[in-house]
Amino acid sequence: MIEIENVRKSFGPLEVLKGINLTVQKGEVLTVIGGSGSGKSTLLTCINGLEPIDSGRIVVDGIEVHAKTTDLNKLRRKIGIVFQQWNAFPHLTVIENVMLAQVKVLKRSKAEAEAEAVRQLKHVGLSDKLNVYPSRLSGGQQQRMAIARALGMSPDYMLFDEVTSALDPQLVGEVLDTLRMLASEGMTMICVTHEMKFAREVSDRVAFFDKGVMAEIAPPEELFGAPKDPELRKFLAATH
Amino acid sequence: MFNYNFRWGQALNSLPQMLEGALVTMEIAILSMAVGIVVAIVLTVFRLSGRRLLAAVATTWVEIARNTPALFQIYMVHFGLGSFGIHLSPYLSLLIGITFNNAGYLAENFRGALKAIPDTQARAARSLGMSAGQAFGSVVMPQMLRISFLPMTNQMVWAILMTSLGAVVAMNTDLYGVTSELNARTFRTFEFFAMAAVIFYLITKVITLTARLLAARLFRY
Ligand SMILES: Nc1ncnc2c1ncn2[C@@H]1O[C@H](COP(=O)(O)OP(=O)(O)OP(=O)(O)O)[C@@H](O)[C@H]1O
Ligand SMILES: [Mg+2]
Numbered sequence: 001m002i003e004i005e006n007v008r009k010s011f012g013p014l015e016v017l018k019g020i021n022l023t024v025q026k027g028e029v030l031t032v033i034g035g036s037g038s039g040k041s042t043l044l045t046c047i048n049g050l051e052p053i054d055s056g057r058i059v060v061d062g063i064e065v066h067a068k069t070t071d072l073n074k075l076r077r078k079i080g081i082v083f084q085q086w087n088a089f090p091h092l093t094v095i096e097n098v099m100l101a102q103v104k105v106l107k108r109s110k111a112e113a114e115a116e117a118v119r120q121l122k123h124v125g126l127s128d129k130l131n132v133y134p135s136r137l138s139g140g141q142q143q144r145m146a147i148a149r150a151l152g153m154s155p156d157y158m159l160f161d162e163v164t165s166a167l168d169p170q171l172v173g174e175v176l177d178t179l180r181m182l183a184s185e186g187m188t189m190i191c192v193t194h195e196m197k198f199a200r201e202v203s204d205r206v207a208f209f210d211k212g213v214m215a216e217i218a219p220p221e222e223l224f225g226a227p228k229d230p231e232l233r234k235f236l237a238a239t240h
Numbered sequence: 241m242f243n244y245n246f247r248w249g250q251a252l253n254s255l256p257q258m259l260e261g262a263l264v265t266m267e268i269a270i271l272s273m274a275v276g277i278v279v280a281i282v283l284t285v286f287r288l289s290g291r292r293l294l295a296a297v298a299t300t301w302v303e304i305a306r307n308t309p310a311l312f313q314i315y316m317v318h319f320g321l322g323s324f325g326i327h328l329s330p331y332l333s334l335l336i337g338i339t340f341n342n343a344g345y346l347a348e349n350f351r352g353a354l355k356a357i358p359d360t361q362a363r364a365a366r367s368l369g370m371s372a373g374q375a376f377g378s379v380v381m382p383q384m385l386r387i388s389f390l391p392m393t394n395q396m397v398w399a400i401l402m403t404s405l406g407a408v409v410a411m412n413t414d415l416y417g418v419t420s421e422l423n424a425r426t427f428r429t430f431e432f433f434a435m436a437a438v439i440f441y442l443i444t445k446v447i448t449l450t451a452r453l454l455a456a457r458l459f460r461y
Contacts, residue, residue, distance in 0.1 A: 048367060050363060050366065050367065073366075073369045073370070073371050074369065076366070076367060076368065076369040077369040080367075081367045083360065083363075083364070085358075085360050087358070087360045087361055087363070087364040089361065089364075089365075089379050090383065090461055091382045091383055091386060091459075091461055100368075100378060100379075101365070101368035101369060101370055104370055104374050104378060105368060105369040105370055105374070106369075133460065133461035134461075135461055146364075149368070150367075150368070153368060153369065
């Protein structure tokens with residue numbers, strides 16, 4: 001369970017998160033939508049402790065992320081994250097990308113890590129790309145590799161930050177299919193996305209962020225069918 | 241006016257001695273590069289550490305190495321330390337001096353290379369639970385070394401040529417030292433120095449070619 005309690009966060013004078021309260025249950029798929037600069041990415045990077053927060057707290061499975069005593073490296077094993085910008089490690093082959101942290105962080109043997117990497121890459125449909133370098137992959141394949149790399153750590157949570165928004169339109173589908181598959185397998189996920197159709201289909205709940213505030217949160221049929229927040233109405237009208 | 245008679249026989253007879261000198265030159269260059277790369281990595285980590293004292297040490301090192309003559313650097317190791325009662329052999333003084341210079345130049349190259357690696361690389365590594373050290377060692381550093389490969393090759397060539405600066409500390413076993421002693425004994429200046437120049441040239445060519453082959457093997461991405 002991820003519990004976010006009254007989290008505030010500023011970059012200099014700019015308050016980016018203005019008191020966020022949100023709980024994500026085990027097995028839940030939450031999608032986050034909202035305008036540019038509304039704080040969606042910042043929230044994800046606060047959840048895995050890449051960014052500090054100013055006040056409030058974030059608790060993952062009973063562990064307070066920003067407590068001084070928390071071992072963030074250990075906590076991050078539980079929380080996989082995939083970013084909008086592709087960040088394959090270019091000097092490693094696809095399979096080495098997926099093996100690296102398993103060996104370094106989880107101290108798995110090479111053989112174990114390799115077996116797990118093969119399994120995850122097969123899972124995301126990259127069985128035929130094991131030994132190529134990322135520069136040979138399309139954007140969609142790079143994103144699926146990044147997903148496999150995160151899954152290789154056997155995380156309990158997956159955070160996705162607009163993983164399709166840097167992709168050519170024809171490649172979006174294959175990545176969304178991978179996310180759908182994970183959702184159907186019961187993975188707990190927070191997906192920041194611009195893909196409204198996808199959000200409608202896979203989400204248990206959808207949250208709408210507006211200027212650092214979570215303006216509305218509801219199951220998709222309710223949020224899309226009968227939006228209450230006036231900004232959300234404008235946002236939905238603009239995206240259709 | 242031009243009445244110098246070339247006598248190559250004597251010079252050719254001394255070839256084995258000169259080649260031995262060339263080996264010493266190569267040994268110094270290789271050692272000074274190997275240690276220089278390691279020190280440059282340490283200096284780079286110092287600069288990234290966010291600790292002011294460490295960063296200042298690294299910056300000072302780089303500034304001195306790049307902005308004073310290499311000859312002074314070697315001279316200081318030998319005679320400068322000598323005035324504090326630390327007396328190093330010519331060989332060690334030359335080796336340390338060149339290593340100092342290599343480390344400074346390489347650290348600056350590494351800094352440039354790091355600018356070309358997006359922050360998102362380290363972020364992605366940290367997100368996978370890797371420590372800052374692991375992220376640097378396994379993700380950032382290999383890319384940094386790859387980007388710096390050509391400058392490293394140039395520095396290696398430069399290290400070979402810098403061995404001739406051993407003259408200021410009376411180094412006499414390297415290629416330049418051997419040549420200059422032969423010259424002093426025989427006064428066949430042109431022949432000996434021309435041969436030494438050819439040997440220097442061949443060594444540096446071999447280095448650049450080897451580096452190119454190595455790069456093709458190492459960097460397949
Ligand atoms: N490291 C940073 N330093 C300073 N300002 C930042 C930093 N990261 C984000 N911001 C600012 O914080 C605000 C929120 O950014 P964030 O990336 O969380 O928005 P977002 O909702 O993800 O937007 P988008 O849909 O464009 O990705 C923006 O105004 C952004 O410019
Ligand atoms: Mg964002």
